[in-house]
Amino acid sequence: MALTITPLTAHTGIEATGLDFAQPIDPADQTVLRRAFVEHHVLVVRDQHFAPDQFTAAAQLFGEIQPHDKKERHVPGHPGVDYVSNDQIENGRRIIPGETFHTDHSNHPSPPKATMLFAVELPSRGGDTQYVNMHDAYDDLPADTKQRIDGLKAVHVYQSKYSPRPLSQISDDSRRKLPPPGIHPLVRTHPENGRKALFLNPVRMESIIGMEDNAALALIEELMRHATQKKYEYRHKWRHGDWVLWDNRSVMHQANPDYDMKERRYLYRLMLKGETPV
């Protein structure tokens, strides 16, 4: 079957059909997919049938695997493959990984360029993932706001004292292996598509260098309110067999806990190494 590419919105998301990642992918198709990923930011491939090792092999078509900070959470028997699920309860509270808008592992000096999920078990309804386009959000900012944030840098730690949600516990061993905080510009330039993008993550942003915390929090809230408008969104409604790859340099994302928690939502997850944001 021939590879077909269909945009999912005018600004974000593309669906590829005619692919079976369990088979070798034609080099020309690989080039088309890599280009589509960089230009459309979210790449959706339907009807895949991955075992964990095949999921890893598909990821490696797009880059080098970036290990997750939490070494203790992985698919049983596959220490290199992480997962997200809705069945973790800590201190009487259910943990939904990725429940508010964020970009992944921005506490790293070189955060992952991309993340991917593969839907293994899904609730009968809900549990969508929302993506917002941070290039368009940046482009639409008023000129005086662009000027105000130009050159500002934020300190990203594992979990900010201002995080809107708790993260699940991390073992002492994983915590010891955390990198030093990432110090990143609020506006970064995508190294492959050349576009500027807002780079925000309220879960991890501890401070903005040279600003009082109250002023920094107000600025982050203003930028988040702007960036999370529906006009910047692609909302992915999961189907069994969906494989979704997104560009953390171009989008923020969030998981929706809007389904019956008696149903399981379980997806394999991997990230790809990225560059230092500039």
Ligand code: SIN
């Ligand atoms: C995440 O990677 O933040 C989780 C997204 C999701 O489960 O939809």
